[in-house]
Amino acid sequence: MVDEELVRVLKKEHEKNLKEIIRQAVWNAEMVRKLGKKWFEIRDKWLEEAFKRDRELWRDPKIREALVKAILTKHPAHKL
Amino acid sequence: MSIAKAGDDAGSVIYISDNIAVDVSRRYITLSKKSLVTEDIVAIEFASALDEVGVSYTVVAGYVAILFGRSRRSDDIDFIVEQMDMDSFLDLCRVLRERGFDVMQGDICDPGSLRRLYERYLAEAYAVRFMYRDVVIPNIEFRFAKTLLHKYSIENSLVVILNNRYRIRIAPLELQIAYKLFMGSNKDVGDAVFLYTLFKPILQRNEIRGWCEQLGIDCSLLEEVAESG
Numbered sequence: 395m396v397d398e399e400l401v402r403v404l405k406k407e408h409e410k411n412l413k414e415i416i417r418q419a420v421w422n423a424e425m426v427r428k429l430g431k432k433w434f435e436i437r438d439k440w441l442e443e444a445f446k447r448d449r450e451l452w453r454d455p456k457i458r459e460a461l462v463k464a465i466l467t468k469h470p471a472h473k474l
Numbered sequence: 475m476s477i478a479k480a481g482d483d484a485g486s487v488i489y490i491s492d493n494i495a496v497d498v499s500r501r502y503i504t505l506s507k508k509s510l511v512t513e514d515i516v517a518i519e520f521a522s523a524l525d526e527v528g529v530s531y532t533v534v535a536g537y538v539a540i541l542f543g544r545s546r547r548s549d550d551i552d553f554i555v556e557q558m559d560m561d562s563f564l565d566l567c568r569v570l571r572e573r574g575f576d577v578m579q580g581d582i583c584d585p586g587s588l589r590r591l592y593e594r595y596l597a598e599a600y601a602v603r604f605m606y607r608d609v610v611i612p613n614i615e616f617r618f619a620k621t622l623l624h625k626y627s628i629e630n631s632l633v634v635i636l637n638n639r640y641r642i643r644i645a646p647l648e649l650q651i652a653y654k655l656f657m658g659s660n661k662d663v664g665d666a667v668f669l670y671t672l673f674k675p676i677l678q679r680n681e682i683r684g685w686c687e688q689l690g691i692d693c694s695l696l697e698e699v700a701e702s703g
Contacts, residue, residue: 412660415667416664418664419664419665420671423543426542428491431492434493434507438508438511441513442511458610461611462605465613
């Protein structure tokens with residue numbers, strides 16, 4: 395059956411992705427432990443550069459308004 | 475004397491790295507780094523406002539991993555806050571407004587709008603979002619503690635002391651890890667593995683297993699990660 399084959403392929407792909415994410419998370423934790431302060435300098439520089447790029451977009455009021463709408467739509471006030 | 479040094483004297487400090495130290499008995503984590511990122515600033519400002527009005531809270535989810543060095547961004551910073559009455563909420567909003575926060579689903583300057591938010595969202599167990607100055611992402615997701623897990627997270631929170639100056643409360647790591655596995659997305663599993671690997675020397679593995687059992691999830695993944703490490 396094609397459907398079964400598709401499910402098998404998707405499951406395999408999902409497992410592969412998950413393995414890669416786990417490997418990356420372990421590596422990330424090891425970097426924090428080994429490099430400590432230095433790691434945070436590298437990571438924080440990357441975070442702030444990404445943030446500044448986003449912030450440039452928000453300076454346009456139309457984009458800003460659309461982004462706020464998108465956030466409220468993407469994350470509806472879900473019941474907890 | 476820094477908290478970590480004070481803990482040293484008590485002999486209960488475990489160093490995770492050259493800039494992260496955990497005082498296990500006092501439930502403090504000290505973290506020092508060169509500068510703060512926007513995520514830190516938004517979270518610290520919000521936490522300070524909650525401290526100012528004397529409300530108990532805890533930070534949960536993605537920001538906890540980011541705080542400790544996870545290399546990813548987050549759209550929001552999740553705060554779980556003890557139940558407040560309407561007047562206390564209005565007072566908190568006044569402090570938040572003075573500190574540069576705005577509410578995304580209403581008008582923080584309009585008491586009528588805030589009352590409606592309280593009645594329609596918070597009292598009904600929905601979350602409210604706050605934005606800091608011109609920062610749209612990350613924003614604060616604010617919710618009242620409604621479940622036993624929320625209440626446990628607040629009552630057993632850890633204090634993180636950032637750069638020996640700022641304080642922020644986070645949920646117990648064991649519960650965070652189990653809950654992230656329960657959520658189950660690749661991002662959540664990555665955060666769980668990250669926190670587990672980083673804090674392995676101080677984690678109560680039985681506690682993680684207990685939470686996983688309560689949440690009905692298999693935590694063997696963590697054992698595999700521990701064995702491979």
